[in-house]
Amino acid sequence: MSNIKTLLDGMWENYISYTPSAAKIAKLFNEELVNDHIAFRTLNLAECNIHKQANYLSQFGYRVRGDYYFEQKKLNAIHLENENSSLPKIFLSELMLEKFSSELSDSFKKIFNSINVSNKDLFLGGRSWNIDYEIYKRLSKESEYASWFYVWGFCPNHFTVSINHLNAYQDIVEVNDMLKANGFTLNGFGGEVKGTKEELLEQSSIMADKIKVTFDANEEIVPSCYYEFAKRYPDSSGKTYQGFVPTSADKIFESTNKV
Numbered sequence: 001m002s003n004i005k006t007l008l009d010g011m012w013e014n015y016i017s018y019t020p021s022a023a024k025i026a027k028l029f030n031e032e033l034v035n036d037h038i039a040f041r042t043l044n045l046a047e048c049n050i051h052k053q054a055n056y057l058s059q060f061g062y063r064v065r066g067d068y069y070f071e072q073k074k075l076n077a078i079h080l081e082n083e084n085s086s087l088p089k090i091f092l093s094e095l096m097l098e099k100f101s102s103e104l105s106d107s108f109k110k111i112f113n114s115i116n117v118s119n120k121d122l123f124l125g126g127r128s129w130n131i132d133y134e135i136y137k138r139l140s141k142e143s144e145y146a147s148w149f150y151v152w153g154f155c156p157n158h159f160t161v162s163i164n165h166l167n168a169y170q171d172i173v174e175v176n177d178m179l180k181a182n183g184f185t186l187n188g189f190g191g192e193v194k195g196t197k198e199e200l201l202e203q204s205s206i207m208a209d210k211i212k213v214t215f216d217a218n219e220e221i222v223p224s225c226y227y228e229f230a231k232r233y234p235d236s237s238g239k240t241y242q243g244f245v246p247t248s249a250d251k252i253f254e255s256t257n258k259v
Contacts, residue, residue: 004060004087007123011038014124015156019225021184021209022159028182034165036230037079037089039157040123041149043097047112048122048154050078050092056119062090066243070250073145074099079244088160091244095145104142107135107150117154127153133215136222140258148256151213151222158205158255160228164240172202172231179206187226190251200241202231203248208256226255 016023026033042048054064061083068077070093077093097105111129118125131151140147148157161175169175176192185207186192194203208223232240 004082004084007060008035008038008088010124011156012159014126015159015225018152018155018211019158019209019227021206022225022227025161025179025182025184025206025227028178029161029166029168031167034086034162035088036160036162036164036228036232037091038159039091039093039228040154041145041152041157042092042094042122042154043108043112043149044076044094045097045108045112047117050076050094052119053092053122054078054080056122057090061087065089068093068244068246068249070246070253072250073253074143075145075253077244077249081242089242091249093145095143095149100142100146104139104146107139108146122154123156125154127151129153131213131215133218133220136215136220144257145253148223152224156225158226158228160203160230163229163231172204172229175229176204187252187255189254189257190248194248194251195245197233199245199248200233200235201243201245201248202233203245203252204229205252205255223256223258228252228255 057080062080064078065081066079074096075093080090115128136147136150139150163172163175172193176186187205187207192204195201205226205228208226210221211224212219213222234240
């Protein structure tokens, strides 16, 4: 990968190939969009954990600037910022396999014992293993995050429109109303707007697109990915907050729920 722009462009093209709503919404804004952050999901295995991902991104000027823990979903996460502040933040989360059943953790260990994943593949490699719908259903009962990763693997989970940089909209409710008026379904878990001005970050998202996926024996419609929208506020020093609010992010994760 020659440079960060090539990498980020590749992420976007990859993402809209299975999240067609994002491409449609980007056109609806009818202006140049600034991407607040890109998120990825992975597992806490040596072959693919968030620290291995962060190490790869360090060559492009990305550094870890925050870490988070999601008790209910059993996730660790970090966010990275680039030395060039015009580039999007990257949010990396990983499933803590030891906190789940041996059936779930063994399913993934078996997969990673049979494949090799390059550093670049940790972001754009997608899924390089066959999938079984019965296993998918069993995983989803324990962890929606696990079942999503089982199907989609290493790819952008969402991109995020920075409302701060929009010309036509300054308010997250206005953005949400525009999305609903154009037929998109918002994630209502915890309310359509997650977070508050007092927490320095407001977020919303559409529910994930539903995509036909080929499993071993059949084709099924499953959630893919979603588009997020974020409005950030200045802290007491006047600097715009760049971190994340775990209670809000916890509900944003549910944008890929199968509802």
